[in-house]
Amino acid sequence: MTGVKSPSTPNGPAVLLGSAQPLAQAYDCALLDLDGVCFAGEAEVPHAADSVNGARAAGMRLTFVTNNASRAPQTVVDKLARNRIQAKATEVFSAAMDAAALLHEHLEPGAKVLVVGGEGVRQALTDTGFVVVDSATDAPAAVVQGWDPAVDWAMLSEGCYAIIAGALHVATNTDATLPTERGFALGNGSLVKAVANATGKDYLAAGKPHPGIYQRALRRSGGTRPLAVGDRLNTDLTGARASAIPGMHVLTGVSSARDVILADPAERPSYVHTDLRGLLEPHPQPTRDAQGTWHCASSTARVTEDGSLEVDGTPLTGASAALGLDAYRALISAAWEHQDTARATGSSAVITVPEITVTHEDDRP
Structure with missing residues (x-):
């Protein structure tokens, strides 16, 4: 993001960064995902409340950035409160709000907008001066489409009628799936692709992984040294890297440790942790020695000539492996280097990666 500088802004190769300070001190603003990070459906995420509240107490600004367009800001605040996380409605920035901001770049306030979605989208539009209508016969200038359990065939079809008649089509986000219990x-x-297929028209997309949502959320927060935090590589972390904002991946949601190890450069986080305790801890910098072994604190990792992984001198030969956090960081660095070198030289990048369980030092028996 232009104008944003920090001690660890990701530039050049997509590698893990280090911070001698806890991230809540190294960065002045956290752009926090919700589902899979601050809560998991109706369940609490371990350590989330103490970590988020602790980051706030350390002086970090917080903005909750979510692709869920169905919840109004106060609804998000209420859900966070049930998970013991302090928040204010002004600290919530949803994909619905991002879509409304994106729409302002194309339409004047007061324009009619048809909503294919729920209350979160309707409130975001009315709060920013648009007139919400319910029928294509009202000649809306745009259709804003966001997920909501109330969206049905009739609502999708109404959007199609308006778009075919010339309305601009805006999607709050383009997540193909929604995690449920x-x-x-x-x-x-x-659902957006279904409407686009029916109309034959292109659409504009808000939300993650598009960098605009992070840029707009950051302007709203007033922060200057942002850190994005998420659980999904293809939305949270892709959006962070596209915005040149350092991202921390946590293992409490969708993308696994194995996914991180195999991640394409555009999806790679700058920091990794098991959970939101990563906000309150330093992150040791992985380093490489002359023999090609990666070190992180007291742990080592390398990729052997046959593409297998080795941690602390032991090959990972089984279907699964349990690693400490620093070993995980070293292994990520070794695997990423191997894959990047293979891409640069046109050689095979195949590596054998088992399912990985990562354990924080405090959680070991």
Whole structure:
């Protein structure tokens, strides 16, 4: 993001960064994802409340940035409160609010907008001066589409009628799936593609992974040294890297440790941790020695010539492995270097990565 500087702004190769200070001191603003980071459906995420409240107490500004367009800001605050996390409505920036901001770049306030979505989208539009209508016969200038359980065939079809008649189509986000207690359900992006297929028209997209949501959320927060925090590589961390904002990945949501190790450069976080305790701790910098072994604190990792992984001198040969946090960081660095070198030379980047469980030092028996 232009004008944003920090001690560890990601430039050049996508590598893990280090911070001698706790991240809540090294950065002045956290752009926090919600689902999978601050809570998990109706369940609490371990350590989330103490960590977020602790970061606030340390002086860090907090903005809760979510692709969920169905919740109004106060609804988000109430849900956070049930998870013992302090928040204010002015600290919430949703994909619905981002879509409204994006729409202001194309339409004047007072324009009619048809909502294919729920109360979160309607409130975001009315709060910023648009007139919400319910029918294509009202000749709306735009259709804003966001996920909500109330979205049905009739609502999707009404959006199609308006878009075919010339209305601008704006998606609050393009997430293909939505995590639920039963698994992954249809996300807004899948429904947006259905409308686009029916109309034959292109659409504008707000939300993550597009960098605009982080840029707009940061301007709203007043922070100058931001850190993005998320659990999904293809939304939270891709958006952070596209914005040149350092990102911390946590293992309490969708993307696994194995996913991080195999991540494409555009999806890679700048920091990793098991959970939001990473806000309150320093992050040791992984380093490489002349023999190609990566070191992080007292742990080492390397990729062997046959593409297998080795941690602290022991090959990872099974279907699963348990690692400490520093070993995980060293392993990530070794795997990323191997894959980047292979891309640069046109050689094979195949590595064998088991399922990885990462344990914080404080959680070891």
